[in-house]
Amino acid sequence: MPYEYKINEKDRLVEVNDSWLKFARENWDPAFEPEKIIGQVLWEFIRDETTRHFYQTIVEKLRVGERDEYHIPFRCDSPDKIREMEMIIKKVKGGGISFSSFLKKEKKRNIKGPYQYALHNEPAIRMCSWCKKIFNDETEEWVDLDQAIREMHYFEGGRLPHVTHGICDSCRERLKKSVSPE
Incomplete structure (x- = not known):
């Protein structure tokens, strides 16, 4: 349903x-x-x-x-x-x-992570609202969540990072095509 x-x-x-x-x-x-x-x-x-x-x-x-x-x-x-x-x-x-x-x-x-959230003054991570990829500021690439956890060490500080949502380049292009006249 x-x-x-x-x-x-x-x-x-x-x-x-x-x-x-x-x-x-x-x-x-x-x-x-x-x-x-x-x-x-x-x-x-x-x-x-x-x-x-x-x-x-x-x-x-x-x-x-x-x-x-x-x-x-x-x-x-x-x-x-x-x-x-x-x-x-x-x-x-x-x-x-x-x-x-x-x-x-x-x-x-x-994934078993910490239960405490980041402080308000700590930077947020960017996540695509559609595919859930995370933007890696260092490489300027969108990566899968599992890769982001391994490479970006978000959970090592004992707190969950704040998340801000947006859209990655691939999803933006796919959505542009889907709303364009056929």
Whole structure:
């Protein structure tokens, strides 16, 4: 069953399904209630400007009829799992948009790390919102999380680093192509 949410013609969240709610409770907040987000504008929950812009572009193209739907592959990892997913975004009646995410592949992660977070004045690491690669400032390359942990020694200080999200060059190009007219 997909994890699904819908927005209305004004980009306000109007519905989440039971699968989405269960996922939210298991991964973010066991006491989460949909009333916390229903009625709010979707874009308020997407902090990264580039990511927000891509989704807004997709929504605009769907509303004007340029495409029927978009299929977006992405990662949705947790501390103990690696999840490969696909989101299908399509127009629904009344100018609304549905976002349905499907789990394609899941595997356990064998990372056991510290439980204390970095101090606020410590630098954050950049992570791609789609593929979860980490930007290595020294080599100026995007690398897989496992490689980043080995090479960049983030966990050796006994604290989890702060993470800021963005988009890597490969995902940016793939998304540009996916929103371009065919």
